[in-house]
Amino acid sequence: MRVIVSGISGSGRSDAVRELEEYLQKNYPKKKLVVMNTNRLMWSTAQELGMDVKREKMLDLSPPTLQALRSTVFERIIREVEEHEEKHDDIAVIINTHATFRWREHLMPGWDFFYLTKLKPDLFLTIINHLNEIYETLEANPLWRGMNDRKTLGIWQEEEAFTTKLMAEILKKPYYLIARRQPPDTLYKLIFEHEVSEKVYLSYPMTHIRDEEKQREVEELAQELRNLGWVVFDPGTMELQKIHVDIPEEIRRFDFYQTVYRDFQLIDQGTMVVVFYPEVVHSSGVVNEQAYGFRNNKYVFSVFPVENYSPFTGFFSDKTFLTVDELLSFLKEEFIPSRQQ
Numbered sequence: 001m002r003v004i005v006s007g008i009s010g011s012g013r014s015d016a017v018r019e020l021e022e023y024l025q026k027n028y029p030k031k032k033l034v035v036m037n038t039n040r041l042m043w044s045t046a047q048e049l050g051m052d053v054k055r056e057k058m059l060d061l062s063p064p065t066l067q068a069l070r071s072t073v074f075e076r077i078i079r080e081v082e083e084h085e086e087k088h089d090d091i092a093v094i095i096n097t098h099a100t101f102r103w104r105e106h107l108m109p110g111w112d113f114f115y116l117t118k119l120k121p122d123l124f125l126t127i128i129n130h131l132n133e134i135y136e137t138l139e140a141n142p143l144w145r146g147m148n149d150r151k152t153l154g155i156w157q158e159e160e161a162f163t164t165k166l167m168a169e170i171l172k173k174p175y176y177l178i179a180r181r182q183p184p185d186t187l188y189k190l191i192f193e194h195e196v197s198e199k200v201y202l203s204y205p206m207t208h209i210r211d212e213e214k215q216r217e218v219e220e221l222a223q224e225l226r227n228l229g230w231v232v233f234d235p236g237t238m239e240l241q242k243i244h245v246d247i248p249e250e251i252r253r254f255d256f257y258q259t260v261y262r263d264f265q266l267i268d269q270g271t272m273v274v275v276f277y278p279e280v281v282h283s284s285g286v287v288n289e290q291a292y293g294f295r296n297n298k299y300v301f302s303v304f305p306v307e308n309y310s311p312f313t314g315f316f317s318d319k320t321f322l323t324v325d326e327l328l329s330f331l332k333e334e335f336i337p338s339r340q341q
Contacts, residue, residue: 001092006099006164007127010137012180023184038097041073059103074115099163102156124168126161129180151251181237198230199270205283214278233266275302291316
C-alpha cells in the first residue's frame, strides 16, 4: 500500500502521522509502516549533493534548481519504496508531503506529476486543521512568521486539498479529507482496512447544543460506531469552542462557506450518514446534510427522540430510531450481517 499524505504547513500533518505510528506500535506491533518525509529528504539530499542551501531559503531556489532537486528526491523515494516492498509482503509506505506551497504570495508545486505516475500511489489523504490553529502554529515558527494571514492560509488549504484530490482522480484512486483531531484509528482503518471498513459521517447539531452531557452522548455514539470497526468522520473535530468566538470578521464568510463544502466532502467520501439529535433543536446543518447524503446514494440512519416527527424528518432517512440503543441494535443485528452476505 502506497499512501500520499498531504497537508499545508502548520496543519499538523506530521503529528498525525506520528500518532499513527504510536497507535500501530501499541495496538498492531506486527504491522509494517514506513514513513518518508519529502521536506526532510529535500534538505538531506541537498546536503549530500554539497549544495550550499540555507534551510529557510529552500523555496527561494530558482525553479530549475528546485525542480532538479525535487526530481532527485522523488527518484530516491521510488527506489526506496520498491526496496521496502521487496523485503516485506504486507507493508504500508506513507509519503508525507506537500501537494502545493504558498510562498511569498506565490503558489508553487510540491509534487511532479511525472514521478507521481511512476510511484503509482494506492491512496491519497489530506490532513486539514482550523485556520486559527494553523495561523498560530506558523506565527510561532521563525520561518513562516509574518508571512501569512488566516484567509491566505484558508485558500492555501483549499488548494492543497483540491490538488491532492485532483491527483487521486487522475490516477483513479480513493481520496479522503481528514481533520487533524480525528483519532489515529481513522488513518489506521483507511490505510490498513480500507476495503472492509464502513465509512460514516456523523451529523448532529453543533451550534445549538452546548450542554456537556449532550456533547458526551455524541462522543459516546461516535465511539460506539468506531467499536464496530468503522471509520467515523466527525465534523466536531474541526469545531472547537474558541472557533465560534475567535473568527476575524474578514474571514468569517470564507470560513462559513468552507465549512459547508468541507462537510459535504466528508459525506461524499463515506458510505453512510448517521444523524443524531440528542434533543429536538433546529439545525440547518443537520437538515441539509441528511438530505444531501440521502440524495447522493448514502445510507442514512437517524436518531430522533420524538415519535411524532415531521414527514420530512423521516423522508430523507432509510430508517429512523427513537434511541441510540435501537440504532446500534439494528446496525449489529441487521445492517452488518446483510453487508457481509
